[in-house]
Amino acid sequence: MTAFLAVIGRDLRLATRVGGDALTLVLFFVMVGVIVPFAIGPDSATLSRLAPGIVWIAAFLSMLLGLDRLFRADDEDGSLTLFRHAALPLEAIVAAKVIAHWLLTALPLIVASPILAVLLAMDFAAWEKTVLSLLLGTPGLVALGTIGAAVTVSLRRGGLIAPVLILPLSIPILIFGTGAIAAGNPDGISNAALLFLSAISLVTLVLAPFAAALALRLSED
């Protein structure tokens, strides 16, 4: 257990140190929200209707762009080789990295979501649902993204391929994530969406470490 926590702690420390860029993704997230009104006009009614989708797309893009940092740095400095042969199973190490990555990328987004909510004319009830859907959906997104990062780890310029691979596969998360918030949806549908979202996140969290660890092992030189 201590080894598991140590991996999480290591990732957290590395990301928040000088040279780490924990907040850049949050900045990107907020910026996407900021530029949307320039593209679709500042009309509050339109913005508030589109807000759940915009927030989720912003979260999606931020998380997908951040996938590369899951394994690339470890691959470059040799830590990945150590991980492959460590006493702690690679699957557990991947799971630990998923948790760390979620804490570093998803949690800040959720904390920053009020800014977007205000900018996009979201009312309080909608924002509450947004936070809930992000909380339930982003773990699954991170887990799924980890598979993409693992598959592309041995590609030197594989940075953009991982988002391209994972985006189609994560559409269910996007559908249920926004379905849980959209104002037009009665509560029954919202709750159904949240249930599906949670189920997807849960299953993905459980299965992804195995798939990612396998891909990491197969990528060994």
Added chain:
Amino acid sequence: MTADVTLKKPNWFSRIANPGQFLAWSKGFVAPLAILTATLFAVGLYLAFFASPPDYQMGETVRIMYIHVPNAWLSQFVYGVMAVASIGTLVWRHPLADVAAKSAAPLGAVFTGLALFSGSLWGRPTWGTFWEWDGRMTSTLILFLIYLGIIALWRAFEDQGRAGRVIAVFTLVGALDIPVVKFSVDWWNTLHQPASVLSMSGEHVAPAILIPLLVMTLAFTLLFITLHIVRMRTEIFRRRAESLERQAAANLMA
């Protein structure tokens, strides 16, 4: 590899596992399969235009179904082939499995693209627009994107052996995820389009329509099989050429 393996007569497994033997027996299959495919297309096209009635709902545009449905079927079938090949790579370390997977991907992408194209042209007279975000077409679009991503992956790796193994993992993850995508897209679609949209596979399929449909589906499937075998042969030859070129370059420098 022990000595007595080479002395034994090649058994059925090595026929499909050994690249050299695969090349030997597959050569004779290509021409007959090609002829059979062409024949089936000829029969199917004749039936499609001259031996089947217009649909009572769709009118003559039902004839687009004869090329849309086979491509839609192939888009899923080819992914199934890739998934089975992936299992072959990961579980049995089958030497030709990754060749099969790599060769199938572009074929699957083209058939999926044709399904989208024909579906769009069917949709224009039926729904009024070239694209509607209905469940089936949307899922096909997502499948198309997945195919393209896999092709991009194949091209990104230098070491094709490693590529085969890693892509096998991704293909299987996709295979698990695609049903979830379909389910979520259908859910999303009923949310936003409560009116039932006239769909491609009606509740009724009159026999007069079924037979041309089956013939065309068979024709397209055989087309895939023929092309797949040719592409697998080409890939094996390509790998031989590459390794010889590497060898030659190494000798030059030695």
Added chain:
Amino acid sequence: MDLGPHAVFIIWAYVGVAIGVLGLIAFTNFDARRTLKRLDNLDARGIRRRSDNAS
């Protein structure tokens, strides 16, 4: 034969798919041929696999 009021769509669908299928066949053919030519070039330069030398 009368293909109804939407004939143009039916025709374009078939033409498009035909172009796609024929293009696929043509490219598969072309790719096969150029790969074999590549092997032939190597063979002409005397670079062969050890097992080919036995023939």
